[in-house]
Amino acid sequence: MAASDLSPATLSPEQTSTLFxxxxxxxxxxxxxxxxxxxxxxxxxxxxxxxxxxxxxxxxxxxxxxxxxxxxxxxxxxxxxxxxxxxxxxxxxxxxxxxxxxxxxxxxxxxxxxxxxxxxxxxxxxxxxxxxxxxxxxxxxxxxxxxxxxxxxxxxxxxxxxxxxxxxxxxxxxxxxxxxxxxxxxxxxxxxxxxxxxxxxxxxxxxxxxxxxxxxxxxxxxxxxxxxxxxxxxxxxxxxxxxxxxxxxxxxxxxVSVSAVTNWMGLSSGADEGMNLLQQIISQVLGWEKRELKSRATKIEKAKDGPPKAVLKELNDWIATRSRAEHEEARRQSKEQGHSIVTIILALSSQPTELSEKQHAQALEYLTLTLGVRDRQEIIRVLCSRNxxxxxxxxxxxxxxxxxxxxxxxxxxxxxxxxxxxxxxxxxxxxxxxxxxxxxxxxxxxxxxxxxxxxxxxxxxxxxxxxxxxxxxxxxxxxxxxxxxxxxxxxxxxxxxxxxxxIPDSASPPRQLSEAFSHLSSEDQKAVSSEISAYTTYLRDLHAASATRIGSIIRREYSAPFGPGAYLARWQQLMDTTAVTPATPKGEVRFGSSKSVRDEARTDVDGETAGDGKEVKAMDEAEDSTPKMPDVxxxxxxxxxxxxxxxxxx
Structure with a gap:
């Protein structure tokens, strides 16, 4: 039932379900x-x-x-x-x-x-x-x-x-x-x-x-x-x-360490007892990746035609010494001004922002690698080295x-x-x-x-x-x-x-949402009704597409780019709408759906591309065959x- 068939202040059961x-x-x-x-x-x-x-x-x-x-x-x-x-x-x-x-x-x-x-x-x-x-x-x-x-x-x-x-x-x-x-x-x-x-x-x-x-x-x-x-x-x-x-x-x-024994005996207190097997596995797996990422970052540091050492130092300092608020401010300016995060970091410092296209790409990769190294260090610290x-x-x-x-x-x-x-x-x-x-x-x-x-x-x-x-x-x-x-x-x-x-026992979210809708202004009700109508169509198409894919898989046609499940489309939508820094000094903010973002994501820790590109092609095909979530x-x-x-x- 279309929204226009109803009084603006009324939602049908289907519309209420969609709103929920x-x-x-x-x-x-x-x-x-x-x-x-x-x-x-x-x-x-x-x-x-x-x-x-x-x-x-x-x-x-x-x-x-x-x-x-x-x-x-x-x-x-x-x-x-x-x-x-x-x-x-x-x-x-x-x-x-x-x-x-x-x-x-x-x-x-x-x-x-x-x-x-x-x-x-x-x-x-x-x-x-x-x-x-x-x-x-x-x-x-x-x-x-x-x-x-x-x-x-x-x-x-x-x-x-x-x-x-x-x-x-x-x-x-x-x-x-x-x-x-x-x-x-x-x-x-x-x-x-x-x-x-x-x-x-x-x-x-x-x-x-x-x-x-x-x-x-x-x-x-x-x-x-x-x-x-x-x-x-x-x-x-x-x-x-x-x-x-x-x-x-x-x-x-x-x-099994001397510190573990002395802490247990009361001869010491708070001494680092080392790691157990579970923590050693966590530390070793993340440590392998950390070394590979660090190795790639070192190659950029040593490159003769790479970014100036002062630029790389500024990127390191931004990661290690700047506050969370300063990091969020840099992201905000990057999105509003249409500049890459590297350009904004340098603009907020005393370093020159003029980098060649190649140097900028290397600086952005260096920032990515250094952040990856720090992430693994922090996870190891919290899970494995905490006392x-x-x-x-x-x-x-x-x-x-x-x-x-x-x-x-x-x-x-x-x-x-x-x-x-x-x-x-x-x-x-x-x-x-x-x-x-x-x-x-x-x-x-x-x-x-x-x-x-x-x-x-x-x-x-x-x-x-x-x-x-x-x-x-x-x-x-x-x-x-x-x-x-x-x-x-x-x-x-x-x-x-x-x-x-x-959540209160008396809560009935769908019913109360319908009541909340009735208290909106007439203009707002029309806007919401329009979005609900588009979203209802989207849900129908989504479940129909999922049913088609499950049929293809059960018949073993090997033709579905990805499997059934409306949740996969919702998952992909969340990833696709994730904002990512521009790849160039000045440019549009990218998103998870951007081809360049997907290609970079499939680069292994050792710098080699994982797969032969067919996975990215399959994902692109999946994108084309999936109903697009409307703006709500x-x-x-x-x-x-x-x-x-x-x-x-x-």
Whole structure:
């Protein structure tokens, strides 16, 4: 129904749903972005502070309270786990002021992960805050997993049965009987195929198409090569649970140094105890990258035709000695004046700004490399070199809370085999994530390759679930209760289970948004209605395009540039709209969608281009085939703050 068919002060149910969609998408990302500011965690609320009645992050706080804090095991951690260890780690990472994509001229791993998380969690946020509507008639039928329409229908029917039916009980009961997927009901097999295709799509997009895919693969591969799988597997075979847990903890967390011993004996206090194995892996992987980046920066410093030494020193000083406010001011001037960040940094100093085109490009690369080096140094400092060591204490607290569950799992499942299954899966994933074929004719992996990967290894997870459900009734009852409680958060016909969420129980965001719209001026209502109408069309096109892609993948056509999932388009939109410094001394601000930004992002730490350009071409094709999100600036401007108030935000 078009907006013009209604009174300006009235929104149809579809328009209200669209408005809610727009504002949850914007609010979720705003909250995630806000965590780069120091002190953000201190305005969060439970579990980090108990005495707050409002929060600066209502969506994230609600999701944490309703789903994460209710998790078996995690709900039993000590209060200091959240209030001290986790809170301090988050705060210190914020205070470290890790680099911005704007300054580096590329979308880094942090931006890629932040946008990915935002695009994913906005869906449960929308479902739990706005309720999942119940269909009056729910009928099961036969579902063909080779038919995309059946797979999509099975997913929709499965959601209804989980939230409003008895499918949860059925799933647990059947899993206790068999680990064979074919023995489950058709609705479950169809839902399983939907999950496999979408998970494969996410993996393909993250590891192959996204600009930071090569960096993520390299990092995963490095960690995979350093983990002592064989030692861990042998330790997991120990029959006594206490001895087994102690052994694994010693392998991963023990610090063997003179300082560790003297601190423990009381002969010293606060001395650096060195790193445990987990921290050594983090430090070593980031250290390798740091050395490569530093090596490339050194080549620029030594280049005879490179930027003057004084210019490079000024860039170093800007990174190391200028305040956060000065960094933000430089970005503001760069965007407003249409000058690169390098030009602005030099203009704010006593250094001349006249650089040749080549020198400017080298100076910008030097800034990118130096920021990358500093980022890795800061992450290592916070996670690996901090005293007291919050990371190690947090892990120990978590293991203590999960010890009863670990004991039950150890008795129910062969954990050594589980680790072996995981190792084989990771090895296989790293192998297929690389271009395949003869040299010079390599092709990047397709979504179908990741679907095959998950199909090859799905029996491992089925076996694990079956063994737990068959051999440990306490675990089954515990997790069944949790899943039922989580599902109840989405019900529209009952009050949600109690939690520490700061969103008022009386809050009904869609209804209150409709009321807020009715209080706008006639002119503002027309502007918002127009944007809602365009966004409604966008959502329809988005889901239609996703349905087309899932059909192509299930039919194994190898023609879809990327996989299904409307969240992928939302994720890409967040990355595409990320501002990046101009590449030339004077020029337009670039964005994540710019070809030059994507090309630079696929440059490996050693300076070599990752891939042969086909991944960038595939991403361009994906861009062309994806509906473009319309401008909703006016809607956010007029109703964004009111939406936050409705959610209980400060």
């Amino acid at each position: 969609d727009i504002l949850t998408h914007h609010e979720t990302y705003r909250e995630i972005e806000g965590f780069k500011q120091p002190g953000a965690i201190h305005a969060y609320g439970p579990p980090f502070q108990d005495n707050r009645s409002s929060t600066d992050s209502p969506v994230l706080q609600a999701l944490l309270a309703k789903f994460v804090l209710q998790l078996p095991g995690l709900r039993d951690v000590s209060p200091s786990f959240w209030k001290t260890q986790v809170a301090d780690l988050i705060d210190e990472l914020c205070e470290a002021e890790l680099s911005e994509s704007y300054d580096k001229g590329v979308l880094g791993i942090r931006k890629t992960l932040a946008t990915a998380v935002s695009a994913l969690i906005e869906y449960p946020a929308r479902g739990s805050l706005g309720a999942f509507p119940e269909k009056q008639e729910r009928k099961r039928r036969e579902y063909d997993t080779k038919n995309s329409d059946d797979v999509l229908q099975a997913w929709q029917d499965c959601l209804q049965e989980i939230v409003y039916g008895n499918l949860i009980e059925e799933l647990f009961s059947k899993a206790a009987v068999t680990d064979d997927l074919e023995q489950h009901a058709g609705i479950v097999r169809g839902m399983h195929e939907f999950v496999v295709v979408n998970l494969a799509s996410f993996m393909h997009y993250t590891l192959v198409l996204s600009p930071e895919g090569p960096a993520l693969l390299r990092m995963i591969g490095s960690v995979h090569g350093l983990l002592p799988y064989s030692v861990i597997r042998q330790t997991l075979k120990v029959g006594n649970v206490a001895t087994m847990i102690s052994g694994v903890m010693r392998i991963m967390l023990a610090k 007291p060591d919050h990371l190690t204490v947090a892990i120990r607290d978590g293991v203590d809370a999960y010890t009863p569950m670990i004991r039950d799992v150890h008795q129910a499942v062969n954990l050594s085999d589980t680790v072996w299954d995981f190792e084989r899966f990771l090895t296989d994933m790293l192998k297929i994530s690389k271009p395949q074929g003869k040299k010079g004719e390599e092709k990047p992996p397709a979504v179908e390759d990741f679907v095959d990967l998950l199909h090859r290894h799905q029996s491992s997870s089925h076996k694990f679930i079956h063994q737990v459900c068959k051999n440990s009734k306490p675990l089954v009852e515990m997790w069944k209760a949790y899943v039922n409680t989580a599902a109840a958060q989405f019900r529209a016909d009952a009050k949600a289970p109690t939690s520490s969420s700061l 600036t006016k809607t956010i401007e007029l109703l964004g703050d009111r939406f936050r108030e409705i959610l209980g935000g400060s």
